[in-house]
Amino acid sequence: MSEVADVGSAESEVAALLRRLIRLDTTNPPGNETLAAELLRDYLEAAGVECHLYARVPERANLVARIPGRGSGPSLAMLSHTDVVLADASEWERDPFGGEFAGSEIWGRGALDMKGEVAASAVALATLAREGWRGDGDLIFIAAADEEVGAGFGLEWLVEAHPDAVRADFSVNEGAGDRVELGGKVLYLCATAEKMSSPFELRVRGRSGHGAMPSIADNALVKAAPLIERLGAFETEPQLIPEVEGFLAALFGEVPPAADALARAREVAPLAGELIEPLLWMTVAPTMAHASDKRNIIPALCSVTVDTRILPGQTPEEAEATIRAWLGEGDYELVNTERFGGTRSPISGPLWDAVRSFVESEEPGAAAAPICVAGFTDSHWMREAFGTVAYGFFPSRDMDSETAARLIHSANERVPVSDLELGLRWLRHAAQVVCG
Numbered sequence: 126m127s128e129v130a131d132v133g134s135a136e137s138e139v140a141a142l143l144r145r146l147i148r149l150d151t152t153n154p155p156g157n158e159t160l161a162a163e164l165l166r167d168y169l170e171a172a173g174v175e176c177h178l179y180a181r182v183p184e185r186a187n188l189v190a191r192i193p194g195r196g197s198g199p200s201l202a203m204l205s206h207t208d209v210v211l212a213d214a215s216e217w218e219r220d221p222f223g224g225e226f227a228g229s230e231i232w233g234r235g236a237l238d239m240k241g242e243v244a245a246s247a248v249a250l251a252t253l254a255r256e257g258w259r260g261d262g263d264l265i266f267i268a269a270a271d272e273e274v275g276a277g278f279g280l281e282w283l284v285e286a287h288p289d290a291v292r293a294d295f296s297v298n299e300g301a302g303d304r305v306e307l308g309g310k311v312l313y314l315c316a317t318a319e320k321m322s323s324p325f326e327l328r329v330r331g332r333s334g335h336g337a338m339p340s341i342a343d344n345a346l347v348k349a350a351p352l353i354e355r356l357g358a359f360e361t362e363p364q365l366i367p368e369v370e371g372f373l374a375a376l377f378g379e380v381p382p383a384a385d386a387l388a389r390a391r392e393v394a395p396l397a398g399e400l401i402e403p404l405l406w407m408t409v410a411p412t413m414a415h416a417s418d419k420r421n422i423i424p425a426l427c428s429v430t431v432d433t434r435i436l437p438g439q440t441p442e443e444a445e446a447t448i449r450a451w452l453g454e455g456d457y458e459l460v461n462t463e464r465f466g467g468t469r470s471p472i473s474g475p476l477w478d479a480v481r482s483f484v485e486s487e488e489p490g491a492a493a494a495p496i497c498v499a500g501f502t503d504s505h506w507m508r509e510a511f512g513t514v515a516y517g518f519f520p521s522r523d524m525d526s527e528t529a530a531r532l533i534h535s536a537n538e539r540v541p542v543s544d545l546e547l548g549l550r551w552l553r554h555a556a557q558v559v560c561g
């Protein structure tokens with residue numbers, strides 16, 4: 126494939142840029158992402174790329190860089206975030222802000238989540254600009270602040286305050302890219318959707334009284350117990366969302382019926398079962414409870430927080446009806462307290478074609494497979510604000526997905542340079558395929 130071009134000396138460039146980014150402490154809170162935004166601006170401007178910093182407060186800048194298109198073709202945004210989570214140096218074998226190069230890996234907080242992709246995106250832009258490349262549509266790089274806390278300084282704020290700076294037809298971000306081997310079949314996972322967080326509060330009322338005379342009170346905590354137990358055993362019928370259908374089709378070459386999907390996936394590999402299990406239905410987990418504040422007062426109210434994740438396309442109202450049907454009639458209230466995420470993008474079109482052609486050219490015999498993520502990323506802001514086709518895809522091959530999952534937000538986070546280079550090839554490929 127000519128699009129997957131040899132990037133030559135850019136390969137060491139991405140490693141060098143990542144090491145410099147890791148050495149800037151952008152732990153959120155407080156963030157201080159302006160440190161990273163200025164480094165990226167200086168690096169990109171040297172390559173002739175137009176850059177702007179947008180900041181709600183001076184120390185928390187977002188960087189937006191752009192290679193303007195020649196025409197009005199589709200635009201692609203490479204999305205990333207420059208903040209990182211806290212690192213406790215006493216748990217680490219190396220300085221979390223040292224950016225050390227050891228063996229074939231670069232160590233430090235953010236190596237995986239996600240300064241590695243920040244560096245790869247910046248190098249993709251810089252190398253394309255130096256080569257004189259211009260697409261038909263705009264190629265945009267957004268290095269946002271404040272993803273890890275989400276206090277309104279990052280992409281959430283940008284789409285509201287500076288929509289023209291960040292609007293894009295397509296976007297790529299973190300969220301997936303894992304290479305998994307399932308029963309001899311190699312799949313690269315691409316996150317095209319996310320579940321919705323839709324927690325409920327279960328309230329059970331009784332009558333307060335003195336703890337020494339329980340028989341004349343009506344203990345709300347005790348009344349809640351059977352309902353909590355029932356929630357712990359929650360079950361519902363499996364259903365196949367398009368993302369799981371696509372995954373199963375890539376794995377089996379056909380889509381089994383919903384009722385057999387989990388057993389069939391587990392037969393192939395336990396990991397295949399783990400991947401689709403939370404995507405077959407809404408999940409329900411009681412996680413917090415509150416009753417009396419005093420040891421000797423019998424509570425009149427017991428409230429239980431029920432963490433609930435629903436499928437993209439499902440509504441909190443449908444979820445409420447399902448939970449009520451499971452609990453049955455009774456003396457309780459069930460209140461939806463939040464709805465967040467739950468967006469999806471189609472599994473087709475130029476960005477999907479770019480993912481597929483990249484996987485096939487990098488590893489003949491491997492296939493791209495869509496997946497819905499149980500958590501959420503900044504991609505949902507783009508889908509909600511602009512209807513952007515937003516995928517989470519930054520491929521990794523040399524570090525397996527279980528190892529990466531253990532290191533993210535934990536000690537000894539590190540990334541193989543070979544995976545950074547793979548990611549860089551992907552981003553260059555995506556730009557050239559999508560922007561035309």
Ligand SMILES: [Zn+2]
Pocket residue numbers: 206238239272299
């Ligand atoms: Zn992240």
